Amino acid sequence: MITSISWKNVWRNKSRSLIVIIAVTLGTIAGVFVAGLMNGWVNQRIKAAIYTEVGHIKVQNPDFLVNEEAAYSISNFLEVTKYLDNSTHVKAWSARSKIMGMASTARGNAGLTLKGIHPEKDKLVSDIYANLLPNTGSYFESKSKQPPVFISHKTAEQLKIKNFRIRDVTVDSLKTLDVPENVILKLDTLINTRFITQKKFEVAIKEVWNSTEIKSYGPALLSTAAYFHPRAKITFSFTKINGELGYQTYQVCGVYKTSNTMFDQNSAFVKHSDLAPAAMLADNQIHEISILLNSEENIAGFKTTLQTKFPEASVMDWKELAPDAGMMADFMTMYYYIIMGIIFFALAFGIINTMLMAILERIKEIGMLMAIGMNRIKVFIMIMLETVFLTLTGSLIGMILGGLLIKITGETGLNFSSVAEGFEAFGWSSVVYPTIETSFFLGVILMVIVIAILSSIVPARKALKMKPIDALKME
Amino acid sequence: MKVIEIHNVNKIYNESEVKVHAVNGVTLDFEEGEFAAIVGPSGSGKTTLLNLIGGLDNPTSGDVMIGGSLMSSLKGSDLTDFRMHNIGFVFQAYNLIPVLTARENTEFVMRLQGKTAKECSNRVEELLKAVGLEERMEARPSKLSGGQQQRVAVARALASKPKFVLADEPTANLDSKSTETLLDIMEKLNKEENITFIFSTHDARVVKKARRVITIEDGKVISDEYKNIED
Ligand SMILES: Nc1ncnc2c1ncn2[C@@H]1O[C@H](COP(=O)(O)OP(=O)(O)O)[C@@H](O)[C@H]1O
Ligand SMILES: [Mg+2]
Numbered sequence: 001m002i003t004s005i006s007w008k009n010v011w012r013n014k015s016r017s018l019i020v021i022i023a024v025t026l027g028t029i030a031g032v033f034v035a036g037l038m039n040g041w042v043n044q045r046i047k048a049a050i051y052t053e054v055g056h057i058k059v060q061n062p063d064f065l066v067n068e069e070a071a072y073s074i075s076n077f078l079e080v081t082k083y084l085d086n087s088t089h090v091k092a093w094s095a096r097s098k099i100m101g102m103a104s105t106a107r108g109n110a111g112l113t114l115k116g117i118h119p120e121k122d123k124l125v126s127d128i129y130a131n132l133l134p135n136t137g138s139y140f141e142s143k144s145k146q147p148p149v150f151i152s153h154k155t156a157e158q159l160k161i162k163n164f165r166i167r168d169v170t171v172d173s174l175k176t177l178d179v180p181e182n183v184i185l186k187l188d189t190l191i192n193t194r195f196i197t198q199k200k201f202e203v204a205i206k207e208v209w210n211s212t213e214i215k216s217y218g219p220a221l222l223s224t225a226a227y228f229h230p231r232a233k234i235t236f237s238f239t240k241i242n243g244e245l246g247y248q249t250y251q252v253c254g255v256y257k258t259s260n261t262m263f264d265q266n267s268a269f270v271k272h273s274d275l276a277p278a279a280m281l282a283d284n285q286i287h288e289i290s291i292l293l294n295s296e297e298n299i300a301g302f303k304t305t306l307q308t309k310f311p312e313a314s315v316m317d318w319k320e321l322a323p324d325a326g327m328m329a330d331f332m333t334m335y336y337y338i339i340m341g342i343i344f345f346a347l348a349f350g351i352i353n354t355m356l357m358a359i360l361e362r363i364k365e366i367g368m369l370m371a372i373g374m375n376r377i378k379v380f381i382m383i384m385l386e387t388v389f390l391t392l393t394g395s396l397i398g399m400i401l402g403g404l405l406i407k408i409t410g411e412t413g414l415n416f417s418s419v420a421e422g423f424e425a426f427g428w429s430s431v432v433y434p435t436i437e438t439s440f441f442l443g444v445i446l447m448v449i450v451i452a453i454l455s456s457i458v459p460a461r462k463a464l465k466m467k468p469i470d471a472l473k474m475e
Numbered sequence: 476m477k478v479i480e481i482h483n484v485n486k487i488y489n490e491s492e493v494k495v496h497a498v499n500g501v502t503l504d505f506e507e508g509e510f511a512a513i514v515g516p517s518g519s520g521k522t523t524l525l526n527l528i529g530g531l532d533n534p535t536s537g538d539v540m541i542g543g544s545l546m547s548s549l550k551g552s553d554l555t556d557f558r559m560h561n562i563g564f565v566f567q568a569y570n571l572i573p574v575l576t577a578r579e580n581t582e583f584v585m586r587l588q589g590k591t592a593k594e595c596s597n598r599v600e601e602l603l604k605a606v607g608l609e610e611r612m613e614a615r616p617s618k619l620s621g622g623q624q625q626r627v628a629v630a631r632a633l634a635s636k637p638k639f640v641l642a643d644e645p646t647a648n649l650d651s652k653s654t655e656t657l658l659d660i661m662e663k664l665n666k667e668e669n670i671t672f673i674f675s676t677h678d679a680r681v682v683k684k685a686r687r688v689i690t691i692e693d694g695k696v697i698s699d700e701y702k703n704i705e706d
Contacts, residue, residue, distance in 0.1 A: 001579075001583075001586040001592075005572065005574060005575065008574035008575070009574055011574075012573070012574060364569045365569055365572065365573075367569075368564075368566060368569050368570060369572070370555060371529070371531055371558070371564055371566075372558065372559070372563075372564045372583070372584055372631075372632075373555055373556065373558045373559020373560070373562075373584055373587055374555070374559075374587055375552040375555040375556055375559075376551070376552055376555070377552065378587065467531075468531055469526055469531045469532050472531075472566060472569070
């Protein structure tokens, strides 16, 4: 019965309660959505860390961690792979040789690590092949005169392999993208000129287009004018296993881009069978084995098993290999609750204030209730429930709407490149797909209840401090 | 059987410069089934005396015993619970919870005692019928007249079958017709249920209905008369 009185009391002053409910609703929507956004972003990062970059578990020679020299290969590679082949926990593994070196073209240099892989096996562990940029080649499929290399967009820029040129096809595609005729005409003087960096191209565009035109049509122009110098040759210099300097020329067979610039900058993929002879590595001289397990739950257990089995090897899981993602995985949930906590802390002042008004304006009635036999505990429960209902109504609506917003944007994705201005934004879109677990909502409900109970203490004390006869006194 | 025993009770207000001796050496007993009026001019100490009997206030000295329990030995929630179980209250105003219907207001104390709505329903309907509100059971107080609201308050005070009902100027805000109706209802219920009624008033028409009239002035009982009512 107290419950029903409390619920009815919420609606005594409809407009005042609605204001609080709307504020709580909006605050909850904002908090839930920001949490969903962060969560989506973190999940994408974790997914990339595991499925593109490092795998669940990696086996290496511990000396290689300290000093990435070609000589520090995994000592009992064959035994390890045999064990992995026979384990039911392992979904796939990929062995990679790693040689640090310098990549050069006629126009640029870049320091990076060549990763010698077996493409078909590596595909099962890393989805790097799925990050191939359109029209830049294929993943180790086409034939080439020189051994193929799969480089990142970033490396391509550093080596000045990414060029810009306005061609007839560029003009045609701009027309199909609804760029006005007169705007396209302004580009006439630039047609067929090659720009070897984006910066130089941007400078030239700024001469002919004004800033609003750049803002509206710049991204389309950049993406249609950009092209990768096809089959560009890259020479790598590196130290062979015997300490001598080695050179090897590769041909770009594909350009990829992941969400991790650091990884991109550092990684170029070649076939182990091409790299090994050039670096004087034996077929079995491997620097890392990247492993994907069937279930993430087995990571800790399998890591321990593997480490016990091969004590001379270094066995690390993805949290150690990608500490940024690992940290976020461990703490992110706490951050979401901190965000919600801050929002509700701010809302609590409004809730306390509203409840104080609600209690003070019916202090006589509460005095009467205490006189006829409603004890302090029941009065407190009545006020507390009223606060909980007031707060929970808004937060439930907010959670439903915020959840819907996450569901919708989680399917379409949110493109944050459009938020930034000017040419700086002309990079590649960073699309986030918000997502949130159901358990988060349960946590928020619990949190709302706790905050509502705490908020009810001030108004309840006000009510309980007074004596029934004082409240009942007729003026 | 004595329901209430008041022995040499004093209430002195010290809060301001002037001491107010609101209740001055009152000794009174009430038997089961009485229908008693406390009469006196405004400021004579009626409310103070009723508050002392009802356990809403503590006497400066003297004892108030209800059903053999000394009121001053009860504190806090124990005292509140004692009121809930033993005393029915009717105030001059603010008697009802605006968000509840007449039925829900009537069953309120019973529900506080832990009874379910179902367990209350017979008693509540019987009482609301007795106070002439069987048609308005689902109405909220704002849809009832002042007299009807006071009748709901009387029904609520009686619902849990308390030892006695205290009513401090229950008719002060009512017109004469409503006053008469309310008094008739109180009298009827007093007879039917044999529940002691103690009410204060300064209205002569109300005094007429009482079977015992206790007159106080300046906090002292100056007369205590039983009327012989032969029907
Ligand atoms: N809380 C109080 N503090 C000081 N004086 C009070 C207080 N309550 C009542 N009084 C005084 O006590 C006397 C009796 O008051 P009250 O019991 O309300 O009389 P009645 O109900 O007969 O009008 C009055 O003189 C009144 O001013
Ligand atoms: Mg009075």
